[in-house]
Amino acid sequence: MAEKKFGQLSAGQEFFWQGGKWLKTSPLLARPEDSDQARIIPRSAMVQSGETETTPDNDAGTAEIREILRQLEQECLSNIELLQLNPDQLQTLREIVAKAVQNARNKAAFSGQAC
Structure with a gap:
């Protein structure tokens, strides 16, 4: 997983932050995986992108x-x-x-x- 600033993520992208999995819902909002309540996340916050490297099995x-x-x-x-x-x-x-x-x-x- 790559570390990125929250502002670099696209809406709809999953990421890990503060010990939990999150979903970015807009340029400044995200919600935890286990909640429906969106929170404002600073664009400069460092998060772990949910993207994984492509494996040879993926065509x-x-x-x-x-x-x-x-x-x-x-x-x-x-x-x-x-x-x-x-x-x-x-x-x-x-x-x-x-x-x-x-x-x-x-x-x-x-x-x-x-x-």
Whole structure:
């Protein structure tokens, strides 16, 4: 895992910080894996990126699917933050996006294209 500044991560990217796993939801917000409450994280905070090195078992198709899903999740989460909804509605939308992306990853893994 690579150490990066929080500001260098993309929305939708997972990372490790303060002993826990987090999900970046917007340029300044992230939420712990075990919570729905987003917190402001300083852009300069050093975090451990959840990215792993590519192994020889991963082919170009798998990497492409993983990247497409990451970009889709990032774009959705970024746009959700722009909506002027109440916190409960925002959280519901974040959860829907997360479940949709996870379902796509599971479907790809089931069909032999592990993400």
